[in-house]
Every structure is written in structure tokens, then in C-alpha cells.
Amino acid sequence: MKEKNSVKKRWLRMVKPKPKTGSFVLPGDWLGVIEEFTPNEGTYEEKGEVYAANAGMVLIDKMERRVRVVPVEAPPFPKKGDVALGMIVKTGKALSIVSVARIGGRFLSSPCSGVIHVSQISNEFVVKPTDAFKTGDIVKAKVIDRRGDLIQLSTIGKKFGVVHAFCSKCGTMLIPKNEKSLICHNCGNEEKRKISVDYGKTKI
Numbered sequence: 001m002k003e004k005n006s007v008k009k010r011w012l013r014m015v016k017p018k019p020k021t022g023s024f025v026l027p028g029d030w031l032g033v034i035e036e037f038t039p040n041e042g043t044y045e046e047k048g049e050v051y052a053a054n055a056g057m058v059l060i061d062k063m064e065r066r067v068r069v070v071p072v073e074a075p076p077f078p079k080k081g082d083v084a085l086g087m088i089v090k091t092g093k094a095l096s097i098v099s100v101a102r103i104g105g106r107f108l109s110s111p112c113s114g115v116i117h118v119s120q121i122s123n124e125f126v127v128k129p130t131d132a133f134k135t136g137d138i139v140k141a142k143v144i145d146r147r148g149d150l151i152q153l154s155t156i157g158k159k160f161g162v163v164h165a166f167c168s169k170c171g172t173m174l175i176p177k178n179e180k181s182l183i184c185h186n187c188g189n190e191e192k193r194k195i196s197v198d199y200g201k202t203k204i
């Protein structure tokens with residue numbers, strides 16, 4: 001029986017690439033095994049395997065070893081061209097996940113998820129999202145596309161990028177040093193970001 005299960009697991013992994021944060025899944029799609037993740041909102045467990053309970057975007061918290069699927073059906077949604085304000089909640093290899101709280105001047109009743117692909121950070125080449133954003137940063141971004149309830153954002157352009165950030169060493173609000181870096185006046189720590197010209201001027 002044990003052997004049969006491991007064959008099934010191997011087969012599942014072969015036929016379907018493992019969903020990552022930002023992947024779209026449908027109900028019943030395999031997400032992983034219970035040893036890796038605690039099933040959470042939007043997922044269910046069956047015989048040690050974790051599946052998506054609804055259609056949506058996968059969010060994996062590696063630290064907490066939790067997997068969630070954020071549903072696609074949502075209230076009125078940001079549209080292409082809107083300016084979004086949100087917080088960076090995760091930076092991965094290619095994507096940064098943003099919890100969007102405000103669209104234009106309007107606060108959303110509940111935050112929605114947006115992603116910024118590494119190619120949409122800046123006109124200049126960015127190797128990895130962590131060179132531009134850190135978890136907890138407040139960013140101003142433009143809505144460039146949406147699929148279901150996931151919005152795709154871009155911070156290309158001078159107006160867009162980080163508008164508020166804290167020192168990752170001591171938590172003090174960082175101050176712009178030049179176009180590409182911020183400095184902490186408390187501990188002297190310097191950090192790179194994709195900085196908006198509106199840094200520090202945007203009401204949060």
C-alpha cells in the first residue's frame with residue numbers, strides 16, 4: 001500500500017509541474033503533500049495529498065509551510081490603467097506579490113492580490129525582485145492586466161515603485177540617498193530599491 005502511494009505521488013509530480021506561488025489552479029489540482037504544507041484557506045487534504053478547493057492563485061508560505069489558494073471570484077475589481085497602492089508581501093524568483101489596499105483614491109473593502117513580474121519592475125534590467133523590493137515595502141504600481149481576480153502590476157516609470165520602506169535591520173523609515181538606494185539615518189544601513197519619485201510623499 002505504501003509503495004502504491006509513493007508511485008502515485010511520483011506520477012502526479014511527473015504529469016503536472018508543481019504549482020508555485022502565483023500559479024493558477026483549478027479545483028482538485030494537486031498542490032503537494034501533507035509533509036510539505038499545512039492545508040489552509042482554499043485547499044483540502046485527502047490521503048496525505050493537498051489539493052485546491054477552488055480556482056485561484058497559489059500562495060505558498062515556505063517559512064510557515066502553509067499553502068493557500070486565493071479565490072478568483074471577487075467584488076468590483078481594479079482595471080487596466082488604474083494606479084494601485086499596496087504592500088509587498090512576498091518576493092520570489094520572478095514574482096513579487098502585492099497586497100493591494102487602494103486603487104486610485106479608493107480603499108478596497110478587502111485587499112486583493114497583485115503580482116509584479118521581474119520584467120515589469122523597471123526599464124532597467126533587474127536580476128531578481130529582491131534587488132527592487134523587500135517584504136513590507138509600500139509600492140505604487142500601475143495595473144497592466146488582470147486574470148480572474150489576480151491583477152498584474154508594473155512599476156516601470158518614474159512615478160512608480162517603492163513609496164515607503166523600512167530599514168530591514170532596525171525598522172526605521174528609510175530616506176532616499178539617490179535614485180536607486182535608500183539609507184537609514186538610525187543605523188546607516190543602505191538598501192537598494194526601485195524607488196518612486198513620490199517616495200515619502202504618498203499618503204498611506
Ligand SMILES: [Zn+2]
Binds near residue numbers: 172187
Ligand atoms: Zn536602520
